[in-house]
Amino acid sequence: MAIDPVCGMKVDEEKAEHKLEYKGRVYYFCSKHCLEEFSKNPEKYTSAGKAETHAHEHHHADFRKRLFYSLLLTVPIVLFSPLVQQLGVRIDVPSKDAALLLFSTLLFLVGGEPFLRGAVGELKRRSPGMMVLVSLGITVSFFYSSYSLLSGMGETFFLELAMLIDVMLLGHYIESKVFSRALSSLGSIIQLLPDTAHLVHGGEVKDVPARSLTKGSIVLVKPGERVPADGVVLEGESSVDESLLTGESQPVPKKPGSRVVGGSLNIDGALKVVVHASGEDTYVARVSRLMEELRLSKSGIERLADRVAFWLTVSIIGVSALTLIAWLMSGAPLSFAVERMAAVAVVACPHALGLAIPMVAYRVSTLSSVRSIVIKKREVLDVSPRVDTIVFDKTGTLTTGAFKVVQIAPANGHAADEVLRLAASLEAFSPHPIAKAIVSEARERGIALLSVEEFTSVPGVGVRGRVAGRTVTVSSPRYSGVDPWVDTSGTAVVVAVDGVEAGVIVLRDQVKPGAAEAIGELKKMGYRVYMLTGDREEVARRVAEELELDGYFAELLPEDKVSIISELQSKGHVVAMIGDGVNDAPALVKADLGIALGAGTDIAIESADVVLVRDDPMLVPEFFKLMKKTYRKMKENLAWAAGYNAVTVPLAAGVLSSVGVVVSLAMGALLMSMSDVIVVLNAQLLK
Known part of the structure; x- marks a missing residue:
């Protein structure tokens, strides 16, 4: 489903009659009017996040206006009601019944219109929900009361109808106000860009x-x-x-x-x-689009909640009919049976079930965006609470990746500067951190680089090319076919010329500030933490011991990392992989949850489900803490929505009417509206 950028209504892309392509993006509209409004000033609606914010502002203003008019129309209905007359206030005016019917009809059309329109939309989509139930309640109340008034038989519910519509509008007004606040942080981010x-x-x-x-x-x-x-x-x-x-x-x-x-x-x-x-195309706009996509997409648990809400609606319609039949068969007055039927339809709240997950998702998307966390898929909310094993790449993730050449050991008659020149000439074409360090060392020494032909790179292995007419390779000792003769716990690469070793270059990088603290936090939270690296065993062991990891795997090719993640998954573990999003793409894709750390403004990393913008390992435990809180809020909202319906529907049906406990139409509307508001407010408590 798409959202009409003008009015905010959901539109089925496949059935939409009105659509327009603007700046490479297709927008869908519920009507020709909205299409024309959009065409007048597209920028008003297309800036990332503004469309949705504007749509909710439109809804908010509409509910406020309708609530005002409905309250005005309620005044004469109250004055003409039997309740006021029972209090000793008698208003005798010509054609009082006709006036009462007129004001009630206007109220039904003005105040009830958004619910009736919403019900038509739900039925067209074959997904009956809250709007269908509310429309059922107000329609039954209005037409039954109109028949009773015109026929002079039975009681009327015009006062109850007025209170029902007023309370429903008030509830939706409050809900839309809170909902708009949930979107405000997105709007504030967009507004950072100057005009x-x-x-x-x-x-x-x-x-x-x-x-x-x-x-x-x-x-x-x-x-x-x-x-x-x-x-x-x-x-x-x-x-x-x-x-x-x-x-x-x-x-x-x-x-x-x-x-x-x-x-x-x-x-x-x-x-x-x-x-x-x-x-x-700016970072801010791209983040905002991702947030919008996150809001519009659905997670597995949300789709389940939607199915439950659908069947709850169908069940409530059946329960409403059974309530009417049961009370009539028991000999109760028709007016009482009709009121119980309408109360059941009104008090039930599938909408709370439908809001339980989206409102939390809205909240977490805005919270995460200001914490340098970009969640790209709603499925992350499903997977992250089930993660029990976290696997880190080493270079650039747990360590700085800012390598420094600490030793050059030439061999077979080659000089140290010659070894460095050959290696740097090749590595100048590689984006790897080790390559950058070797090139930087050559430049610091004032060594001129040579021209290179036939350059090739094999991820996880090394590079090869023709340098000054000779075949030169720079690779890990494991893949050069020889063991380095230097005794070091640093990272070593072997330089070979025409298949013969020319020397070994040794580099070191340091553990990132905050990495040890981040690992400690994750272990306290109950996660098992491992490290994967293509580096040598000695280097991996040193880093693993310093960080107190649960385990490590060294001297790996990219495909080996994928195999290890598969092995962990085969043992029943749910695995999150933390890497840089570039060199670790296959492993990030294979993991149940792929997280790119330190990606900066490059949030378009296809292999990552989550992008941590700042290069700070502490963002990892912060992300998982936020996900745990998010999951807890989802469960709270779902529990509230389910518990509310389990209690209020029987009360509305009148199971305790024998002891004087009866839920009126107005009370049912109040309870239903408050149920929605509680779900929305509870989501806002997520910090």
């Missing part, structure tokens, strides 16, 4: 709409202003506040070559920035 930018062109600076910026544009960002687009600093130095985007609490220093994120706040220096992405 205008200072474009630098031909030596001049002019203000232009930020959405008009394109890749390669150069913009000036003054102190105290927000960066209008994602890009790289060209000139200037400053500190930038990224706390609302990445969760980084301290200002981040920026200099030429530094990446900046659109929406971040420039603090104390002017910056010239080359735009890499603007508008809908």
Whole structure:
């Protein structure tokens, strides 16, 4: 189902008669009117997150307006009601019954319209729910009361009908208000992007709409202003506040070559920035789209709740009919039997079941986004509570990945600088952290690199190519066919020329700050924690002992990591894999839950279900703590929704009427509305 960006109604994409493609995305509309409104000002509705926020604001305003008119119409209905007359207040006006019927009809049409329209939509989708039940209650009450008034036989429920509609509108008004607050953080993130930018062109600076910026544009960002687009600093130095985007609490220093994120706040220096992405392509917009997709998708537990809500609705319709028949067969007055039937339909609340999971999902999506956690799939909410085993990649995840060459041991007549030159010439074509360290060492020593032909790379093994007419390979000792002759717990690579060893380069990296604390937190939470690495046994053992891991696996190829995860899964474990999202893609896909740590603004990693933006190992236990709290809230909401229906439906049917306990239509509406509000508010308590 899609959401109409104008009015917020759900629209079946396959059956939609009105749709429009705008900026590469198809939008669906419930009516021609909404399509025309969208066409007048698409930007009003298409900025990420604004469509949904605007739709809920529209609903909120509509309920407020209808509640106001319904309360006005309720006043004469109350004055003409038998209840007021029993209190000694008599209002004698000509055609009082006709006036009562007129005001009640207007109230039924004005106040009941959103419920009747919603019921039609549910029936069209073949998914009857709350709207069908509420419409059943108000329709039966209205037509039975109208018949009784016109025929002069039986009691009328016009007062009860008015109170029922008023309470339902009030409940939905409160619910929509809380719901809008749940979306407010998304709106605030989007609003971080400024509307205008200072474009630098031909030596001049002019203000232009930020959405008009394109890749390669150069913009000036003054102190105290927000960066209008994602890009790289060209000139200037400053500190930038990224706390609302990445969760980084301290200002981040920026200099030429530094990446900046659109929406971040420039603090104390002017910056010239080359735009890499603007508008809908910025990090902020992409996160917002993911949040929107997360909200619109359904998890397994949510689909189950929807099925339960559907069958609850069908059952309640049957129970309502049986209630009417049972009371009539017992000799009760028709008015009492009809009221019990309507009360059962009104008090039942499949809507609470339908809201139980989505409201928690809405809340966790906004909470996670400001904690540098991007959840890409709603299924994460299903899987994460079942995870019992967490597997980390080593390099760049538990360790810094910032390798430093600590030893070059030449062999077979080669000089150390020659070994480094050959290795660096090849590694200049590789993005691996070890490759970058070797190239950096060569540059620091002032060693010129040689031209390379026929470069090939085998993930987890090494690189090969033709350098100055010779075949050079740089690989792990395991795959070079020889053992290194250096005694070290560092990472070693063997350089070979024409199949003969030329030397060994030894590098070291350090355990990340916070890694030990993160592992300790995870173990306290009951997880078993392992490490996978393609590095040597000695290196893996040193890191595993320092972090006090439950186990480790060393000297692995990428496919070996997949095999180990499969083996853990075959033993009944639910496995989460933590890696960088690039070199660990197969393992991330194989794991029950794939998490990319330290991905920065690259949230489009296909292999990851979750992206942890900041390169901080403590985000891992923080994520799992949030997921545990989320699962607990889901269970609380589902338990409340199920328990509420189990108690209130029998009461509404009148099982305790013999002892004076009767749920009126208005009380049923109040209970039903409060049930929804409680579910929504409970979700907001998630911190």
